[in-house]
Amino acid sequence: DAGVTQSPTHLIKTRGQHVTLRCSPISGHKSVSWYQQVLGQGPQFIFQYYEKEERGRGNFPDRFSARQFPNYSSELNVNALLLGDSALYLCASSLEDRSTTQYFGPGTRLLVL
Amino acid sequence: AQRVTQPEKLLSVFKGAPVELKCNYSYSGSPELFWYVQYSRQRLQLLLRHISRESIKGFTADLNKGETSFHLKKPFAQEEDSAMYYCALSGKYGNKLVFGAGTILRVKS
Known part of the structure; x- marks a missing residue:
């Protein structure tokens, strides 16, 4: 098993554009969470999805949205990009939706110019 | 408010010396506490969680609810x-x- 996979690995966008990041969880895992990690800080929770339903949302503006597909993969969408959205975006999967071990992907590094 | 504080950005020790990485938290209720580790060029991975009460790679962490702390300890650091x-x-x-902001542990030979 390759573990959690994310695509793309790197991305450069300009202000105002939108971006879609993708995540494939470990086989059998039904929960996917997204985190934003700004340089020098710990990861910050954005969303959690379980069985295709949103189960949690962090303190992020409505420009951030996500969804989970029937195969449990997930997309994170960010509209109207700002310079401050430049960060490493991490996806984590877990078997269930409650306080279980989360397995992290390698992340997508987004640079907004 | 939920908050995790790691007061040290960098901790540098010599090989064989004891290590203690500090962690304090703020949470109204009974949280679960974790330590995650990221080695160079690798992804973030779980090191240990307080409910398991186990030692991983020689590391232990005890939850102190009175002091709201969950410090990570190892008696003899390895490179x-x-x-x-x-x-x-x-x-x-x-x-x-x-998450807290993280602490870089550097073990010198």
């Missing part, structure tokens, strides 16, 4: 322990993790 360490907490429901 391969050099990494970024994050303390994190989650609530009773859901998988939301709240």
Whole structure:
């Protein structure tokens, strides 16, 4: 098993554009969470999805949205990009939706110019 | 408010010396506490969680509810322990993790 996979690995966008990041969880895992990690800080929770339903949302503006597909993969969408959205975006999967071990992907590094 | 504080950005020790990475938390209720580690060029991975009460790679961490702390300890540091360490907490429901800013552990030979 390759573990959690994310695509793309790197991305450069300009202000105002939108971006879609993708995540494939470990086989059998039904929960996917997204985190934003700004340089020098710990990861910050954005969303959690379980069985295709949103189960949690962090303190992020409505420009951030996500969804989970029937195969449990997930997309994170960010509209109207700002310079401050430049960060490493991490996806984590877990078997269930409650306080279980989360397995992290390698992340997508987004640079907004 | 939920908050995790790791007061040291960098901890540098010699090989064989004891290590203590500090973590304090703020949470109204009974959180679960975790230590995650990121080795160079590798992804973030779970090191240990307080409910397991186990020792992983020689590391232990005890939850002190009175002091709201969850410090990570190892009696004898090894060079391969050099990494970024994050303390994190989650609530009773859901998988939301709240992370500290992280501490870089550098073990010198």
